Amino acid sequence: xxxxxxxxxxxxxxxxxxxxxxxxxxxxxxxxxxxxxxxxxxxxxxxxxxxxxxxxxxxxxxxxxxxxxxxxxxxxxxxxxxxxxxxxxxxxxxxxxxxxxxxxxxxxxxxxxxxxxxxxxxxxxxxxxxxxxxxxxxxxxxxxxxxxxxxxxxxxxxxxxxxxxxxxxxxxxxxxxxxxxxxxxxxxxxxxxxxxxxxxxxxxxxxxxxxxxxxxxxxxxxxxxxxxxxxxxxxxxxxxxxxxxxxxxxxxxxxxxxxxxxxxxxxxxxxxxxxxxxxxxxxxxxxxxxxxxxxxxxxxxxxxxxxxxxxxxxxxxxxxxxxxxxxxxxxxxxxxxxxxxxxx
Numbered sequence: 001x002x003x004x005x006x007x008x009x010x011x012x013x014x015x016x017x018x019x020x021x022x023x024x025x026x027x028x029x030x031x032x033x034x035x036x037x038x039x040x041x042x043x044x045x046x047x048x049x050x051x052x053x054x055x056x057x058x059x060x061x062x063x064x065x066x067x068x069x070x071x072x073x074x075x076x077x078x079x080x081x082x083x084x085x086x087x088x089x090x091x092x093x094x095x096x097x098x099x100x101x102x103x104x105x106x107x108x109x110x111x112x113x114x115x116x117x118x119x120x121x122x123x124x125x126x127x128x129x130x131x132x133x134x135x136x137x138x139x140x141x142x143x144x145x146x147x148x149x150x151x152x153x154x155x156x157x158x159x160x161x162x163x164x165x166x167x168x169x170x171x172x173x174x175x176x177x178x179x180x181x182x183x184x185x186x187x188x189x190x191x192x193x194x195x196x197x198x199x200x201x202x203x204x205x206x207x208x209x210x211x212x213x214x215x216x217x218x219x220x221x222x223x224x225x226x227x228x229x230x231x232x233x234x235x236x237x238x239x240x241x242x243x244x245x246x247x248x249x250x251x252x253x254x255x256x257x258x259x260x261x262x263x264x265x266x267x268x269x270x271x272x273x274x275x276x277x278x279x280x281x282x283x284x285x286x287x288x289x290x291x292x293x294x295x296x297x298x299x300x301x302x303x304x305x306x307x308x309x310x311x312x313x314x315x316x317x318x319x320x321x322x323x324x325x326x327x328x329x330x331x332x333x334x335x336x337x338x339x340x341x342x343x344x
Contacts, residue, residue: 029105034076038076054124058088102133117142252277268295
């Protein structure tokens with residue numbers, strides 16, 4: 001806790017005014033994050049650095065700084081740039097408090113078993129979250145860096161709240177043709193909010209949270225997970241619409257295993273999954289099995305192979321196969337987009 005005091009003016013920090021840890025039943029979500037590793041991974045590293053952006057931001061805002069930190073920090077450290085809940089590609093929920101966000105960060109740390117303590121960095125809203133976390137879990141914090149925010153209310157700095165409410169309402173009601181490319185979709189959204197937010201740079205910043213959901217998923221939740229970075233097992237529940245019958249929804253569940261194979265077996269990454277998809281309120285269910293293999297491509301980039309075994313109703317075989325092919329193409333296109341984006 002003393003480390004947190006060092007980075008804030010002493011006259012602003014009165015820890016006795018904050019409640020200590022209480023029992024709670026807050027349900028964390030599994031945050032999306034980008035991980036940046038130091039070039040020299042042979043020497044012992046320091047505590048990992050967890051970075052959280054501000055309101056309407058995303059993990060992409062810290063990409064350049066994260067890469068630079070892996071080059072200059074001594075000893076080298078893992079840098080994890082997080083998407084907060086309801087931002088970027090992290091799950092969206094109705095709950096959004098600093099207590100919920102702090103528990104999300106705690107869940108990330110649980111996935112780093114070798115980390116006894118972490119260094120926290122947060123900007124604006126992310127800074128408030130990291131302050132809350134440091135007070136709630138001081139035994140896990142080596143130090144904290146808080147950017148552009150104080151522990152006190154700054155309501156007089158938030159600007160026109162009516163404009164903020166109008167912006168959120170407009171974003172929520174935007175309808176975008178799923179056939180549009182991500183860049184075309186951003187142009188549509190940009191036109192919609194330009195009357196409320198006139199600065200183009202600010203609109204571009206907000207629209208970094210806009211992603212194309214190519215696989216027609218409506219809901220996707222991680223229900224349980226175990227393991228570590230070398231072998232992670234998790235279960236999911238999801239709801240999706242069909243590409244050829246968009247008004248027909250199905251519900252599914254899956255068990256997924258992500259494994260880093262040893263060098264003797266190529267050293268690549270494998271993802272194996274089993275799915276159970278149900279229609280007609282669970283009266284009719286189908287099973288499927290899939291596997292992904294990721295390995296370095298000798299000519300550059302990453303080579304991805306997917307193998308799928310699936311069931312189809314005998315009376316809808318043609319449409320079922322077309323649906324599966326659509327989903328596979330969408331997933332591969334999304335993988336290509338994500339890999340290419342991270343190479344920029």
